[in-house]
Amino acid sequence: xxxxxxxxxxxxxxxxxxxxxxxxxxxxxxxxxxxxxxxxxxxxxxxxxxxxxxxxxxxxxxxxxxxxxxxxxxxxxxxxxxxxxxxxxxxxxxxxxxxxxxxxxxxxxxxxxxxxxxxxxxxxxxxxxxxxxxxxxxxxxxxxxxxxxxxxxxxxxxxxxxxxxxxxxxxxxxxxxxxxxxxxxxxxx
Numbered sequence: 001x002x003x004x005x006x007x008x009x010x011x012x013x014x015x016x017x018x019x020x021x022x023x024x025x026x027x028x029x030x031x032x033x034x035x036x037x038x039x040x041x042x043x044x045x046x047x048x049x050x051x052x053x054x055x056x057x058x059x060x061x062x063x064x065x066x067x068x069x070x071x072x073x074x075x076x077x078x079x080x081x082x083x084x085x086x087x088x089x090x091x092x093x094x095x096x097x098x099x100x101x102x103x104x105x106x107x108x109x110x111x112x113x114x115x116x117x118x119x120x121x122x123x124x125x126x127x128x129x130x131x132x133x134x135x136x137x138x139x140x141x142x143x144x145x146x147x148x149x150x151x152x153x154x155x156x157x158x159x160x161x162x163x164x165x166x167x168x169x170x171x172x173x174x175x176x177x178x179x180x181x182x183x184x185x186x187x188x189x
Contacts, residue, residue, distance in 0.1 A: 001112055002020075002112075003111060003112055004112060005020060005025070005110070005111040006020075006111065007034055007107055008083075008108075009107075012100055012101070012103070013088055013100065013135075014086060014087050015034065015041075015085075015104065015105045016083055016084070016086070017034075017084050017086065018083055019083065019084060022050065022080055022082055023082055024082060025045070025084040026045045027045065028046065028142075028146055029044060029045065029150055030044070030045050031045075031113075031114035031118065031119060031147075031150065032044075032045060032084075032114060033111070033112055033114050033118060034086075034105045034111045034112070035109060035112075036103070036104075036105040037106065038093065039091050039101055039102075039103075040091060040092040041088060041090075041105050042090045043089055044087050044143065044146075044147055046085055046087050047084065047085040047137070047139075048082065048085075049082070050080060052079055053079050059076070085137075086111070087131065087143075089127070089128040089131045089132065092121065095121075096122070096124070097125070098125035098127030099127065100131075116154060119150075123151045123155065123161060126164065126165065129144060129169060130172060133173075141186060144183055145183055145187045145188075148162075149187055149188070149189060151165075152187075169183060
């Protein structure tokens, strides 16, 4: 299994990774995992960015195609990196637990895309909905809709999954029906 990133910043609630390839971070709303110590920590990607290593210098437009830029200014691509931010939604020691892990991911741990077995474990424990809704990412509603779509498509379109998720959303948003309706519309399933 090939890793897609490496952890460069970490806390008990989220972590940031540097992508293996420039301009090739995981999709918004995709599920990833990092293996750290004796546990696997799961999360959802809520932000992807590409920027210069030197925060005091911004990239400038050259008016060239990417191929032309690589020929004329190859050093530019050595000075840029793609990063992705991950909100933690659970962990696995002996079995998957949809709670915050006891320890943060280790710095320099590799990050991998979740496979169908991982997604099945996440689907079975609806706690991810609570963590995303309360995650303070700034894109909570869009992120929960993306998570629901990702997990729905990984179930071969099981309607029972949508019913379970809908019930959990209603329970968590019982005092905010407008937000529930907005998220339901964004799911676009």
